[in-house]
Amino acid sequence: MTTDLPVSPAVRRSAELEAQLAGDPGRFRVLTGDRPTGALHLGHYFGTLHNRVRLQDLGVDVFVLIADYQVLTDRDVAERLTEHVEGLLLDYLAIGIDPARATVFNHSAVPALNQLLLPFLSLVSVAELGRNPTVKDEIAHSRQSAVSGLMYTYPVHQAADILFCKGNLVPVGQDQLPHLEITRTVARRFNERYGNVFPEPDALLSAAPLLLGTDATKMSKSRGNSIALGADADETARLIKGATTDAERHITYEPERRPGVSSLVLLAALCLDRDPHAVAEEIGNGGAAGLKRTVTEAVNAAMAPIRARRAEYAQDMGYVRGVLRAGNERANAVAEATLMEVREAMGMFR
Structure with a gap:
């Protein structure tokens, strides 16, 4: 006798979304990205990067964020930032991210996105941020003796990342579901308080298998146990x-x-x-x-x-940097339009 294992609501919903992607990819906008803290590796490729190209090729509108501000959540300074940003750009282009079909941008170049953080923070309590299991885990594993306030606002900053472009689909692993739930909470509370502006984004759960590092522990840029995409x-x-x-x-x-x-x-x-x-x-x-x-x-x-x-x-870093400039221009236009809509909904429009 066999007993079927229960399927979680998140897994069931993700399967439904995959079916919808196949039928009507144009109705989806995806927000995904990376922190520029080091070289991307094979774990990233098989875990997330390959899926971004798949979604792009399906016809989904994909926004890829280089989260340079979020580098500061668990460290004192953003070291070698330009080098790491350019490394990400090279990796994105090499794996098949197409600037004509995807928007690659970075936090610090899109002021209107970051300005959304202020009204969004008013929609969540300190207790809710403190209970977030991902934040608690990051704090526990932080290299700092004391974490900054930015660590606590990380989930709300991530909400701004997703909602500035009205992203309605976010590829995540099971461990990132609490972050996405904060985003859904922010969107829902804003809409209830000020009028319908934001979608409540869905999680597209990754089915990617877990690759360990060369030392048989979690593959990580910081542990020196990964194989970089740029390795020869x-x-x-x-x-x-x-x-x-x-x-x-x-x-x-x-x-x-x-x-x-x-x-x-x-x-x-x-x-x-x-x-x-x-x-x-x-x-x-x-x-x-x-x-x-x-x-x-x-x-x-x-x-x-x-x-x-x-x-x-x-060999042509001028082109590579131009990809980011063009992506930043599009992201800025989208963010400014969203911020104007937010101000108007809140009665702050002039």
């Missing part, structure tokens, strides 16, 4: 060669029992577009050496065209 073939081979495995020679795909080995198998499978169990079975008794050889060849083959495009774009 030799650097990739070196990092994979040093990855954590285990003492068992026969390779299997068992994520719970063999996390390091299984994450490497999964990485190869994603690059090869194959089932991880089949990849593991093919490696068989090849041991760690055979596994790492397979992974290295798969990653380098899959990333070769992305690396080639990245290198080509890097």
